[in-house]
Amino acid sequence: MTLGQKIAWDDTVLxxxxxxxxxxxxxxxLDGVLDGILKQHDYPEKVEALVAEMALLTALIGQTVKLRWKLSLQVQSKGAVRMIATDYYAPTVEGEPARIRAYASYDPDRITEGTPFDQVGEGYFAVLIDQGKGTEPYKGITPIAGDGLSACAEAYFAQSEQLPTRFNLSFGKSTEADTAEHWRAGGVMLQHMPQASPFAQGGATGENGLLAALDIVDGDDQENWNRANLLLDTVETLELIGPSLAPTDLLVRLFHDETPRVFDMQPVRFGCTCSEERVRNxxxxxxxxxxATMTTPEGVVTADCQFCGANYTLDPKTLGFEAGQPSGDDA
Structure with missing residues (x-):
């Protein structure tokens, strides 16, 4: 493999x-997925880091849920970063890649010298699942908690799903020789099997009275969970995002005694579902x-997609529920 060549396991979930x-x-x-997401906007580096982390969480969580259509993650906050929104579209045909898109809304004047997560203030972390026509969308919300977006996701699963969940993520700009600087991200998600997770019997020990993973496992389950987490703690940054260690080799190094069993790898790509038809709808x-209040001096209505940057220019006479109806004079 030459430098700059796409690595076989880039943009995949195993x-x-x-x-x-x-x-x-x-x-x-994730590699090309992040490039597709981040090149649409000129984000400050701290905002880029938050979007990269959220996209990585979305890839890990989206592949966990047996989706027929879409999973969305959202952060709404009172901080400098007001919102981060991501979507994961499950493949409609076996073997096709899933698609991910993401964007952030922020106040540039409020970005501080702190960490990326310092830019997120009080607010909530939400998971939305839409299985498509004929189904009822699901929405689960937990307060912003912990020291990062991954901690927020862990709190969501403990509180809303009562599933012990752990993330170990790494993301940053790659500066390999002979290649343009770009973002890479990698991570591991652990989750106790649902049927093995009892409901919490004691109190909640998490931040702000939320449930934590250890509140919902006991006995052998707790021992297994602690052991797997200790093993995950030994992972190094380059093992998570570097080009030299395949995901299968990483699992053998971390969990050899736990008998890891792998399934089919899922490719993921940057992709947007916006269209003129959706804008019209x-x-x-x-x-x-x-x-009329949305019409520009040039006599058109414009719409921009925050996810992919597409621009739509439409004739206002063809829009709205009165489109095609005769005007008062014509009538």
């Missing part, structure tokens, strides 16, 4: 199971009077 511990997991490596609830 599911695995630790049979001896009743724990399932995922290993994710979203504007179909407005009257001609409403649309």
């Amino acid at each position: 599911p695995f199971q630790l049979d001896n511990a009743d724990i399932r997991g995922r290993v994710a490596r 979203s504007l179909s609830i407005y009257s001609a009077q409403d649309l």
